[in-house]
Amino acid sequence: MMCEEDAPPVREDSDEFIAALEALPRGYSEGRYSGRRYGVTVTRSDDARRWWIFARELGGTDIVSLNLYRPSSGKIALRPCEMSVEKVSAFVRGYRPN
Secondary structure (H helix, E strand, O other): OOOOOOOOOEOOOOHHHHHHHHHOOOEEEEEEEOOEEEEEEEEEOOOOOEEEEEEEEOOOOOEEEEEEEOOOOOOOEEEEOOOOHHHHHHHHHHOEEO
16 A cells, blocks of 8 residues: 655644544554454654554455654644545544454
């Protein structure tokens, strides 16, 4: 799955989104979103300015993938991978690890 590196970043800087993002467990976890089970991998750079999230529905076909950049300016740049920002934002807010 490709992310559009040259595309302009989409901002997602609500407090609710940031809190949900920071609550996600690092590494691999399994949990539920919208009544379905997902396996989710969250990778974060050592300085916490770059995040990579990849989620796959277990036993299904849905995928959620995004790159997120937090520059020192504090403005979040969310780059979904071949899907809408609304989809990845809803997933980050709604995913519940086991």
